[in-house]
Amino acid sequence: MSAITNITSTAQVSIEKRVAELISQMGLDEKIGQMSQLQGGGNSIPHDLAESLRASRVGSILNEVNVDIINEMQRICVEESRLGIPLLIGRDVIHGFKTIFPIPLGQAASWDPDIIEAGARVSANEAASAGVNWTFAPMIDITRDPRWGRIAESLGEDPYLCGVLGTAMVKGFQSNDLSKPGSIAACAKHFAGYGAAEGGRDYNTANIPENEMRNVHLRPFKRVAEAGVASFMSAFCDLNGVPATGNTWLMDDLLRKEWGYQGMVVSDWESIVEMSVHGFTHDDEEAAYEAVMAGIDMEMASSSYHDHLEDLVAQDKVSIEQIDTMVARVLKLKFELGLFEKPYTDPDEHVALLDKSALKAAKQAAVMSCVLLKNERHVLPLSHADLGSVAVIGPLADDGYEQLGTWVFDGEAQHSVTCKQAIEEMIGRTVDINYVKALDTTRSHNDDGFEEAVAAANKSDAVIVVVGEESFMSGEAHSRADIDLPGHQAELIKAVASAGKPVVVVIMAGRPLTIGNILDHADAVLYAWHPGTMGGPAIADLLFGIESPSGKLPVTFPKMVGQVPIFYSHKNTGRPATDHTCFNMEEVEPRASQTSLGMTSFHLDAGYKPLFPFGFGLTYGDIKYVKITTSHRSISLGETMDIAADVVNTGSRAAEEIVQLYVRDLVGNVTRPVKELRGFKRVSLKPGERKRISFSLHTDELAFYNRKMEHVTEPGRFHVWIGGSSDAELWADFEIHS
Incomplete structure (x- = not known):
């Protein structure tokens, strides 16, 4: 019989009372166990892990998605441990589980909370069927530097938009009842300032004045906290000299005391022990102390709590009352999820993976995420009735893997429908499709395929070129200093444009790219981000007028990387640039005096305006x-x-x-x-x-x-x-x- 039967479980008793009753029965080692998250993901349960589960030394498992293994882990915890406390099972379900939706930045381009909520609902249902009950999303860092790889995971540059869309994502994951089948706990990350990493290099320092923190970076977090997000995750970064994971002002004074947030806080991957690498703590014991003082309830992946908290309590540096408060937040979430009543997962009780409704939702999200940046002479939509042949060219035109985007662990390319496949399905019976990959990858500098691509363009009535970034080029630790189209893709576009046929460029990418060098060679440009499983059908529907584009940019697109950071809600300065004061350095006469140079805030070689402003996006209307x-x-x-x-x-x-x-x-x-x-x-x-x-x-x-x-x-x-x-x-x- 499970030890869980010793815990009062009548519906009339509050969760708080049940938590207090359980804590009163726990030893210190069991409490510390609830504050520890370990890595899973093998084909079996290692002996050492099984023993830790029996000893209640683990509160959560990360990255296990085999439902049989998860159920066995839960069985060990519930039936073989002293108190029968079930596990939180965490997984990065960022923009889909099996059915992959557009990257979050792409979803943000829909400016549609209902679409984002629906996508998170599908993702939660699919993940829950595998035993996952906790996701590390949404990421609501304000991101104003397209060099930063994790901009792909973000909802853009604006605090208001991020707050609205982030709240919708939380609602989709959690529904209105965490204990409801198919609901999983959401996690607001990364708290805070992580998106302002210096130089756009991941994990880098963020120096942000408190006024800017409050008026910009904290706003979406406060909104989702008020909306009931189940958990927060601390950021990797050093924020104003103090790593966020040990930042008492941020995690305790502001989040707990000022905002009154009562949910659970988890560290990011090993971010507690990395405080020593920052140079903030001497060793793991001191790092554990600083994290507890800040209020980090659970340690992800590393073991400083397991190794040192008992000693810190024995030394009277950390009190039992502090430990109890933190453990209570972990247990509260487990009760809210209904894990004590139903710790096991029956996949048959959940919707099928990749079912018709999920694919329909993914396609609609991809349709609404695409942003039409250019449509010269209304070349779009194409009319297949007027076309005898179409060239489909480019390294991403028929690549189901790359269109899924970054940070996809459970989606599979075999389920993707590519642009080429969708166009063939739509018009291939009556229109000749001339497909040429032209470049092996987006990074390729080998032009050997250009001759074939130009020949395909010459014998076609219209040309569709699908270019961009491979999925690995954005995401965590994947920042770029040069945000042009990689490889010889710009040269490919120019080459096929020489055929004189209408050229439609579709761009799949995880960030805003500097694409000014290709605009003169494209009649139309559709920015599709990384659109996910159903990206091909969505793009085909847009190109051929079945659907009409409505997406708007959630971030500013710079003309060149030297303008970064560039965003719409900047300050005016004492010398704001205008069209009358701004000029290009090529216009200046040789040996011009310094006082002739305008004396306003702009770049001599780029002006003061972006390539495309925040909120921009064309439609097929006027x-x-x-x-x-x-x-x-x-x-x-x-x-x-x-x-x-x-x-x-x-x-x-x-x-x-x-x-x-x-x-x-x-x-x-x-x-x-x-x-x-x-x-x-x-x-x-x-x-x-x-x-x-x-x-x-x-x-x-x-x-x-x-x-x-x-x-x-x-x-x-x-x-x-x-x-x-x-x-x-x-x-x-x-x-x-x-």
């Missing part, structure tokens, strides 16, 4: 914004006002547009960004249709942290814009008075 109004010219603190504008589709095709609301506080106790996103709505427009779109804005939504770190809305003047990107020009103003 969208215009007119007639902005505000319900009041002046409101008091605590009041709400409405801002509205007409959105018109002057084109000949139906379109979906994401209407965006931006605000600027003209004068603040601390300087404020030139624009900040404060709302967005999706609108469907028939050809010629006009709709009035309205936003409500409460003065509390304009609050920020001032010099005293007070969260306040200040009276004063504000500008407000409604448009299709952060470059929106249609504006009005209003005033808030006290």
Whole structure:
């Protein structure tokens, strides 16, 4: 009989009481065991691990997805350990389990919380069928450096958008009840500042003033904490001189005391012992002490808690009360997941992997994630009725593995449908498909296949070139200093463009790439990110007009890497650049005086604007914004006002547009960004249709942290814009008075 029967389990008794009752029966070694997460993933359970499970020395297993092994591990814990405490089973389910969705940055380009929630729901159901009950997502680090490999896992550069979409992902993973079949615990990561790593190099130092932390980097974390995310993960980075994993201000003063967060906090992989590598602690024992003082409830992968916490308690450096508080948070999550009532997984009780509904959801997510960056002379959508032949060219046109993207552990390329396959399926019966890979990989500099590619373009009515990055080129530890298209892909595009046929470039990548050098050689550019299992059918539907693109960029695209970091919500500076003050150095006469150089904030060789702004994305319609109004010219603190504008589709095709609301506080106790996103709505427009779109804005939504770190809305003047990107020009103003 399981020892779990000794624990009160009537529905009337609160989880808190059950946790306290269980802790009262535990020895110190068992408590420390609950704070330890070990690596799994073998074909069997090693003897030493089985003994640790029996001795209650393990609270969680990481990276085991064999349901039979997981069930056996749970059986050992529940039936052979003294107190019968089940395991948390953790896995990186980042953008899918078996059914792979677009990378999170791609999903963010949908600007659609419902799509993101649906994807997380599918992922949770599939992962739960394997025995996984905890995922390490969403990643809601604010990311403004495309060199950083983990930008692919992020939801972009804007705190408001990240917060909205991150909350949707949490809801999808957890549903409204963690104990419900198919629900898994989510984890908000990486807390905090990890996305601001110096130089875009992963794991690097982040130096962020507290005011910027609060006004930018912490905002999405606070939002998901308020939404009930089950756990947080500490960041790898040194934040302002103190590694996040041992940062008491961040983890305890702010997260616990100020925000009142009661969920569990886990370290990142070995980030506790890595504090010694940072030079913050002398050894693993001191690292364990600092992590406990900060409030890290569970150690991932390394063993400093197992090795040193008993000694730290014996030395009176760590109290039993501290340990009990941390263990209580671990046990609380296990009770919330219903693991004490149902520790085992029956795959037959879950939906089938890769079923029709999952593939449909993945395809729809991929459709809505694609961003149309260029569409000269409305070359898209292509009409297969007008085509006798199409060239499909490029290293990613028929590569089911690479289209899955980074950080995919359980998805398999054999289930992917590629662009070539989807185009053949759609039009191959009536249109000749001339396929040439041209380059072996995206990094290849071998041009031997170019002649065949140009020949295919010459004998085709239109050319589709699928290029980008291989999946390994983004993700953890995979940062890039050069973010151009790798290899000779730009040269390939130029070569096939010489045939004089319409050229459509599809780009699959894990980050914004600097693609200015190919724009003049492409009639249309569709940015598909890494689109996942159903990327091919989604792209084919968009190219041939079955679907209409509606994605918007969740990050700014630089012209060149030297502009980085570049983002829309920058400060104005005392000398802001304008079109009148900005010029290119090639325009300057030789031996020009220094005072002729404009004296404003821009680059001589790149100007001050990006290649594509945050929020940008074309549709197959022609969208215009007119007639902005505000319900009041002046409101008091605590009041709400409405801002509205007409959105018109002057084109000949139906379109979906994401209407965006931006605000600027003209004068603040601390300087404020030139624009900040404060709302967005999706609108469907028939050809010629006009709709009035309205936003409500409460003065509390304009609050920020001032010099005293007070969260306040200040009276004063504000500008407000409604448009299709952060470059929106249609504006009005209003005033808030006290």
